[in-house]
Structures are given as C-alpha cells and as structure tokens.
Amino acid sequence: MELLGYDFFQNALLGSLLTAIACGIVGTYVVARRLVFISGGITHASFGGLGLGFFLGTNPVLMALIFSVLSALGVEWVSKTQNVREDSAIAAVWSLGMALGVLFIFLTPGYSPNLSAYLFGNILTISTADIIWIAILAVVLLLLVSLFLREMIYVAFDNSFAKTQGLPVKFIEYMMMFFIAVTIVLSIRLVGIMLLMSLLTLPQMVANQFTSDFRKIMYSSIVIGFLACVIGLFLSYYINIPSGAFIILVLTVLFFGVKGVLAFTSRQ
Template sequence: MNIIELLDYAFFRNALLGSFFASIACGIIGTYVVTKRLVFISGGITHASLGGLGIGFYFSLSPILSAMVFSIFSAFGIQWLSQKQGVREDSAIAVFWSLGMAIGIVLTFLTPGYAPNLSEYLFGNILTITRSDITALLVLSLILLLFFILFYHAIVSVSFDTEFAQTRRLPTQFIEYAMMLFIAVTIVLSIRLVGIVLLMSLITVPQMTANLFTVNYSKIISLSILLSFTGCVTGLLLSYYLNVPSGAFIIFVLIMMFFIAKAIKVVTGKTLKTAPQEIP
C-alpha cells in the first residue's frame, strides 16, 4: 500500500494532523526547556503524569484530563518547593516523580473491572489519536504561538538569565509559572504520540539537532518544528511498513537525524561551538 492509499484512512490522516500540531507545540516548548536546562524537570512532570492517569482510571474520569491536572500541580509543586521552600530542585523533582508513579501504579491496580491498558500511554500509539486530541493540540499550538509573540523578549531573557531579566523589571515569575503550565499541558497532550517513557526525547532531540545549524532562538524553534514533523512522518511511515511500534520508531528516527546532522557538521568542520544556553 502506497502513501496516497494510506491517506484514504481516517486514522492515518489523524496521525499526520496530530504530528503536525504536536510538532509545533513541542518545538516551541522544547526550545525553552533545552535553553533553560529544564530537561530533568520535564522528565519528572512526564512520569508524574502517570499519577493523573491512575486517578482517571480509578474514578472513571478522562485519563488525559486527570493527567493534565495532576501534571500541572506537579509542575507548580516543583517550582514552589525549589524556589520558595529551599528544597533542592533535583530533590523536588524526585518527590513528585516518585509520588506520581506510585499513585499511578497503585490506583491502576485497584481500578475495578478489567485492568486498564497502560501500554498506549507508556509507549504511545500515534494511530489512536482522535479528532478531540487534534483539536486540543491545535488550540494549544495557537495559544503558544500567541503567548510567544506577546512575550518573546521576556521569554528569551528568562531562558538565559532570570536575575538579569528581573533587573529589567520583566515579569519573570509570571513567565516561569506560565511556561511550567505550558510544559505540563504539552507533555500530557503529546503522550499518545510516543508515550510517557519516550516523550522527553520529543522535546529535546529536535532542538539539539536544530542547534547544530543555528544559535538564534526563533530559528531553533522553527527548525525544530520542521525536524520534529519530518521525524514523526518518517517514523510513522517506516513503522507501518516494518510493522513496529510507531512511538519508539519516531524517537529512533529523530535520534538518527541528530547523529547524521552531527556527523555532517563534524565532517564539514562547521560544528557550532555555541551551546543552546548561549543563544543570543
């Protein structure tokens, strides 16, 4: 079956649309995450979302909605503990990471009736994306684009030097909490693509690859969106023809793209010495 014939199927069209809007959201958020060195926090929020899934299963609520609420509270909790209560950031992350995983496992086990199928959330299945998922990703992408347009310079300043941003009387606390909110929402809405286990790669690898070619903040966002969507589509098609899990293969393709780009830069002798956190 060729690509044109695949487009006749609604699930494949949904997968492409979901990949496109998720790439926009992850490209924008991922650039902030990588630049501000929040990768470990993002991993903590991602795994804490399992607690929300468990709550949703146990109380017969929407798993995605409950995971989103739990992830947002976890994100704010990490921020509050590390900034206001003097707890080391890595310790705060460990607390919510472990709490979310523990609650998720216990409540999933205690859920009445048949045990919920967690594999779809742990490892992802892009072919299960629904119209409602696509709509949610579309709305998120539009909100993120608007937010970045309105607060672009403040976001860039906070990304590199929060203390300097404070001296310029920028709304640093508002930006940090708003971005933590967006990180949590983006993570939860993207779970169906690659799953909890691999999601952290979707918001870091395309940005790392983009940074090999440019150190400009806005260009990294644009290029990482392009790389992310290309990796999603390529991984989706190859996983279909090879009959392997799509989520894992999408991440595999993105990582291969990074290594190929790195090898090209090394061979051509044009590797950028500037790290992501030094983007002007």
C-alpha cells in the same frame, strides 16, 4: 499513498503537525533554560493522574493534566521559596507520580484499557477530540510567542538580568511551567510517557547543531519534529512496529548522524 485515504492516518498526520508545533515551542524553552530533567519529572508524574483516572472511571487524560500542572507548579514553587533543591523536588515528584500510578492501576477492577498507548504512544489512535485540544494548545502557544518571545528569551537565559529590566519573571516562569505540563499531557498519545522527554529535546538538539539563535532553533525544531513524525509513521506502518518508538528512533539517528557529519567535515 493509499494510507493518506484513511481517516486515522490523516488524523495522525494532523496530530503530528500540531504536536510538533507545541513541542517545538515549549521544548526550545525547556532546553534553553535547562529544564529537561523537570520535563521528565512532570511526564512521569502524569502517570499518577492516569492511574487515578482509571481507578475513578473518569477521563485519564484530564486527571493526568491536573497531576502534571500541580506537579510543575509545585516544583517551581518549592524550589524557589522553600529552600529545596530543584533536582530533589523533581525526583520526589517523579517517584510519587509513578508509585501512585502503579497503585491506582493495581487497585482498578478489571483490565485498564489502552494503558500501553499512554506508556509507549500510538498516534494512530488519536481522535478528533485530541486533535481539537492540541490545536487549541498550538494556537495559544503561537500567540504566546508573538506576544512574549523577548521576555521568554531573557528569562530562559538569564532571569537575573530579566529582573533588572523590570520583566515579570515569576509570571513567565510559572506560565511556562503550566504550558510545559499541558503540552506533555496532550502529547502523550504521540510517543507515550516513557519517550516524551525525547520529543521535547532531540529536535532542538539537532537544530542547535546549525544555529544558536532561539527563534531559529524553535522554528527549525518544529520542522524537524514534524518530519520525524511523518517518517516514523510511514516506516512503522510498513515495518509493523510501534510508531511512537520509531519516531524517537528517527530523531536519535538524525541527531547522531548530523553530529557525526559535522564532526567529520570540521576535520577536513
């Protein structure tokens, strides 16, 4: 319990809660609309922004945010208006982001500080400024859900039907792509670029084992994500391994454990 007396651990817990809220809301939409591959493309495209930030000596998170938002909106626009297959556009953005990131980091004079924290995550290094930004995002997403939940569900499951109901489908699609990109960038500190896609999908997959209701999955995934972060933080501290990787390991074990138990009980 002495861990709770340290400021960095308190920041880590608060950051985990806020990130779980953001990823729970956005991730449920991602899974429902089958945008998991897009989230992976956006995540890796942000690496190009990080590299450019290091190269220019500016805030790498800000540059990653710009890269991610442009990539998300670009994929949505190209796939909807330019007769380009969505998976092809995602693959191009994914590869371009990683290639630019490697080039910019190679061209950056000296050593790029904290690069491993962006790639693999280190929630223990989260700052007060990071918490403020993710808190703003969480509040905005909660407000968004309270105002547009019905529209989000319609668009996620059947946008053709949503159009017949006169709903602003394009606005919701672009808006959610924007928030997917922002959530990805602001959550990089937690588990890193390499593992972030799992944080947007595994809690929802666990919740989906018990319910198919969009709302219940969203709220349950927030709880599951936060509990996994707390367990991962404590265990990673005592075992002395990276917290980001251990959080994803906890979620993976939880998913397969629940899947196995449900499969076993269904046979009885």
